[in-house]
Amino acid sequence: MTVLDLAQAPARPPLTRLALVELRKMTDTRAGRWLLAIIALVAVATVVVFMSVRPADEQSAGQLFALSQIGVGLLLPVVGILAVTGEWSQRTALTTFALVPQRLRVLTAKLLAAVVLATGFVLLGLALGVLGRALGGVLGVSSGDWDLPVRAVASMLLVEIATVLIGVAFGALLMNTPVAIVLYFVLPTVWTTVGSMVKALRSASAWLDTNRAFEPLTGDTPASGVEWARAGTAVAVWMVVPLVIGAYRLMRREVK
Amino acid sequence: MIEVERLTKRYGPATVVEDVSFVCRPGTVTGFLGPNGAGKSTTMRMLCGLTPATSGTATVLGVPFTSLPNPGRHVGVLLDASAQHAGRTGRETLALTARILGVPAARADEMLDTVGLAGKAAGRRVGDYSLGMRQRLGIAQALIGDPSVLVLDEPANGLDPEGIYWMRTLLRDFADRGGAVLLSSHLLHEVEAVADTLVVIAGGRVVASGTKSKLLAPSGRTFVRALDPAALYSALVGAGLPVVRREPPADGGGEAFVVEAQGEAVGRAAAASGVVLLELRQASGGGLEELFLTLTGRQTGPATTPSVPQEALR
Numbered sequence: 001m002t003v004l005d006l007a008q009a010p011a012r013p014p015l016t017r018l019a020l021v022e023l024r025k026m027t028d029t030r031a032g033r034w035l036l037a038i039i040a041l042v043a044v045a046t047v048v049v050f051m052s053v054r055p056a057d058e059q060s061a062g063q064l065f066a067l068s069q070i071g072v073g074l075l076l077p078v079v080g081i082l083a084v085t086g087e088w089s090q091r092t093a094l095t096t097f098a099l100v101p102q103r104l105r106v107l108t109a110k111l112l113a114a115v116v117l118a119t120g121f122v123l124l125g126l127a128l129g130v131l132g133r134a135l136g137g138v139l140g141v142s143s144g145d146w147d148l149p150v151r152a153v154a155s156m157l158l159v160e161i162a163t164v165l166i167g168v169a170f171g172a173l174l175m176n177t178p179v180a181i182v183l184y185f186v187l188p189t190v191w192t193t194v195g196s197m198v199k200a201l202r203s204a205s206a207w208l209d210t211n212r213a214f215e216p217l218t219g220d221t222p223a224s225g226v227e228w229a230r231a232g233t234a235v236a237v238w239m240v241v242p243l244v245i246g247a248y249r250l251m252r253r254e255v256k
Numbered sequence: 257m258i259e260v261e262r263l264t265k266r267y268g269p270a271t272v273v274e275d276v277s278f279v280c281r282p283g284t285v286t287g288f289l290g291p292n293g294a295g296k297s298t299t300m301r302m303l304c305g306l307t308p309a310t311s312g313t314a315t316v317l318g319v320p321f322t323s324l325p326n327p328g329r330h331v332g333v334l335l336d337a338s339a340q341h342a343g344r345t346g347r348e349t350l351a352l353t354a355r356i357l358g359v360p361a362a363r364a365d366e367m368l369d370t371v372g373l374a375g376k377a378a379g380r381r382v383g384d385y386s387l388g389m390r391q392r393l394g395i396a397q398a399l400i401g402d403p404s405v406l407v408l409d410e411p412a413n414g415l416d417p418e419g420i421y422w423m424r425t426l427l428r429d430f431a432d433r434g435g436a437v438l439l440s441s442h443l444l445h446e447v448e449a450v451a452d453t454l455v456v457i458a459g460g461r462v463v464a465s466g467t468k469s470k471l472l473a474p475s476g477r478t479f480v481r482a483l484d485p486a487a488l489y490s491a492l493v494g495a496g497l498p499v500v501r502r503e504p505p506a507d508g509g510g511e512a513f514v515v516e517a518q519g520e521a522v523g524r525a526a527a528a529s530g531v532v533l534l535e536l537r538q539a540s541g542g543g544l545e546e547l548f549l550t551l552t553g554r555q556t557g558p559a560t561t562p563s564v565p566q567e568a569l570r
Binding site for chain 1: 297301304305306307308317318319321322323324325326327328329330333335336338339340341342343344348352353355356357358381397
């Protein structure tokens with residue numbers, strides 16, 4: 001009997017290649033393309049609407065950039081969710097894990113691809129901020145400053161990355177598209193509502209509500225240590241926990 | 257080379273695959289046969305590391321599937337042709353696989369050409385493909401890494417007769433070039449034409465395995481029908497000829513019998529008792545066909561004597 005010499009066998013695909021493949025999988029289906037196009041359109045539309053209705057002195061490049069990310073932060077997690085749940089709803093997991101049996105490498109590749117995608121949309125936002133301000137200047141509707149502080153951009157990037165990764169984590173935990181999407185949107189709202197109604201939860205909510213915890217990070221003033229700790233706690237609860245449980249489920253689950 | 261040893265899968269109290277062992281050698285096509293729900297797909301998924309086995313081992317080229325650094329370069333797997341993203345084109349599906357495997361992107365178009373999906377079909381979304389086209393795409397995906405082993409679950413499903421003939425030729429060529437093919441089906445005649453070795457599974461257990469020529473060899477049995485079945489039966493018993501099965505009456509004649517004896521002996525026994533024979537011929541098919549029909553529940557009538565010669569088939 002001939003046993004395959006593993007040292008001579010073709011090498012396993014590097015993680016960067018798997019991440020690029022996952023990025024391509026997010027963009028090569030009709031549904032995926034539409035979703036990304038809509039997110040980009042929402043970003044552009046938000047900037048355009050703001051420019052046409054607000055006073056000129058409010059229209060700084062930084063403000064336009066921040067505005068462009070509202071829709072991105074809302075919708076991009078859906079891309080993250082679909083990247084994971086699509087494997088089960090479309091049953092492509094059967095091929096994916098037959099080609100790459102190390103399932104956690106696939107999950108890692110999806111996380112990396114989501115980070116690249118989030119970064120891409122932040123870059124798009126920067127371009128929109130600068131272009132919007134320039135165009136506004138030419139049209140005489142914008143007179144705000146051109147400043148794009150590194151701190152604000154970096155914080156926004158972190159928030160966007162955390163947000164899309166929470167999406168991936170929800171998808172990994174629930175492995176079901178409608179359930180993951182509904183819970184992703186409903187749970188934080190429920191939490192915010194309950195947190196504001198129940199006195200005892202109000203202080204906890206500041207730590208666990210991503211909407212509240214992430215807000216100071218993208219504000220005009222640098223976030224304090226406590227504010228960073230709150231954001232970190234929210235990320236741990238909404239991203240790390242579901243991701244760990246999801247990874248565990250993925251390792252053990254039967255692919256069929 | 258595929259080696260499956262005592263593979264078992266239990267879901268709670270239910271045993272879906274029990275103690276399944278077989279070997280699929282280079283240069284051969286192994287037909288993995290069994291009725292729907294016999295455990296074929298579960299066995300194949302365990303082989304590919306997609307379903308954890310309760311016990312037993314499975315290796316490909318001497319190592320567990322999941323230990324292969326880049327499995328697609330050694331094993332072409334097609335477990336379900338419909339398990340493709342409906343929104344992706346055929347070409348893109350293959351391009352992604354080529355990328356993961358690290359083979360040139362041109363392999364995708366090459367494979368589309370091989371399976372007859374080149375041109376317009378390649379640019380269509382898989383959701384718009386017929387089942388036959390998805391099977392072809394799945395086979396292209398299995399072949400793209402130039403593997404030496406193929407694992408195909410019901411690849412003939414949805415293929416038209418021409419497609420089935422094409423696939424047989426392709427698999428035969430693959431095996432003749434030294435490849436090992438494991439091919440499952442719930443239809444005996446589908447794999448009969450291409451397989452060298454057969455493994456029959458039912459209720460999660462291997463009920464027959466061996467070379468096709470051995471399993472499908474004509475039996476030494478005789479089918480006999482007389483005007484008076486009772487008289488024939490006494491004559492057969494009187495002559496010491498074992499009746500292995502009764503066949504229901506057909507075409508106005510009486511009950512018929514399948515006898516473990518040559519035609520001449522049966523004829524002589526009937527003649528000696530003066531029984532008028534209506535039919536006397538070699539019992540159709542080999543033991544495997546009978547066994548398979550029994551398993552798939554398509555036998556025309558109930559067998560009064562349990563006659564499946566399992567030991568003989570092993």
